[in-house]
Amino acid sequence: MEKENESKIRHAETFKDQLTLRSIVLGAIGSVVITASSTYVALRMGALPWPTIFVAILSLTILKALGKTNINEINVTHTAMSAGGLVAGGLAFTIPGIWMVNPEAKVSFFTLVVVTLCGTVLGLIFTGLIRKHFIEGERLPFPMGIAASQTLIAGDEGGKKGRYLFSSLGFAAIFTALRDQFGVIPAALTSQTLFAKNIFFGAWLSPMAAGIGYIIGPLYMGTWFLGAVLSYFLIIPLGVSSGIFSSVDAATAFKNSMGIGLIVGSGVGV
Incomplete structure (x- = not known):
């Protein structure tokens, strides 16, 4: 009541x-x-x-x-x-x-302002056009x-x-x-032993990150974490030690590009 x-x-x-x-x-x-x-x-x-x-x-x-x-x-x-x-x-x-x-x-300040306003207006227009499909139809x-x-x-x-x-x-x-x-x-928990082996893995101590993980749920958070484990424990150290990558920076750049590619590819596939 x-x-x-x-x-x-x-x-x-x-x-x-x-x-x-x-x-x-x-x-x-x-x-x-x-x-x-x-x-x-x-x-x-x-x-x-x-x-x-x-x-x-x-x-x-x-x-x-x-x-x-x-x-x-x-x-x-x-x-x-x-x-x-x-x-x-x-x-x-x-x-x-x-x-x-x-x-x-x-880039002048005036140009930046114009680009910002145009992008905002276009964003509002396209959001309005696709809202019904994605919000009411797909129920994502x-x-x-x-x-x-x-x-x-x-x-x-x-x-x-x-x-x-x-x-x-x-x-x-x-x-x-x-x-x-x-x-x-401390901002993060890290290990010098892992760093010496080109494993730059650590835990960021952040209430914000914990809150985001709770919001998006265990499936998406687990996928995110799995990607980090594969990247820092396999792709980067093994890639550098085997000579596939010339340096840690090159391996990291590959990891970042691959991550963006997976995100975009998954979005297009869906």
């Missing part, structure tokens, strides 16, 4: 209650910040942990503090902020190709999106779910501060 009443209340919310001026302003500001920070992280790390869960919690916290909000307004705000991460991925993983082709190339699993929605619902409902959500957030924050700011916890 409570769920039915809650559903009726949410459906009773008008469009004006959901798409508010503050949701647009907060979403726009957050999107700019997330785009800048995510682009830096992507260029620095060569990978981009999508900030979907972070912006969901951020939107929830800010709007709850401002008062008189609802789950749909929070969803609008966090969706707008999340777009910044997608824009950052599009920039960080494509624009550097210009300098790969021509190291002397020069989107663990990150599902996790974001559950995060918003748990935070909005409060109670036991809310305590779990914000206590885990606090634990992750303390753990990361002890690791990165104070150096009390």
Whole structure:
């Protein structure tokens, strides 16, 4: 009965209650910040942990503090902020190709802004065109999106779910501060014995990575882990020792290219 009443209340919310001026302003500001920070992280790390869960919690916290909000307004705000991460991925993983082709190339700020806006608009158009097929027709699993929605619902409902959500957030924050700011916890567990044998395998100590593994599930996480084991225990050390690769860098480059090829090939095959 409570769920039915809650559903009726949410459906009773008008469009004006959901798409508010503050949701647009907060979403726009957050999107700019997330785009800048995510682009830096992507260029620095060569990978981009999508900030979907972070912006969901951020939107929830800010709007709850401002008062008189609802789950749909929070969803609008966090969706707008999340777009910044997608824009950052599009920039960080494509624009550097210009300098790969021509190291002397020069790209003006105005050109970069125009490319960014055009890419964003095209992304919105094509997303709208294929949404029905992939979201409603194929019903493909989107663990990150599902996790974001559950995060918003748990935070909005409060109670036991809310305590779990914000206590885990606090634990992750303390753990990361002890690791990165104070150096009390090592960033990764490694073995010099393995390194001496060209086996550069280690365990990154990260609450974020553990959370991602929980979200995507054991099958995909296990496949990811298996690929790492095959790469670092077989392909790289055996390839270098047998003379197939001239160096560890060459073996690593082959491993990276093969990984991208498998991802793209699997996507095309499906």
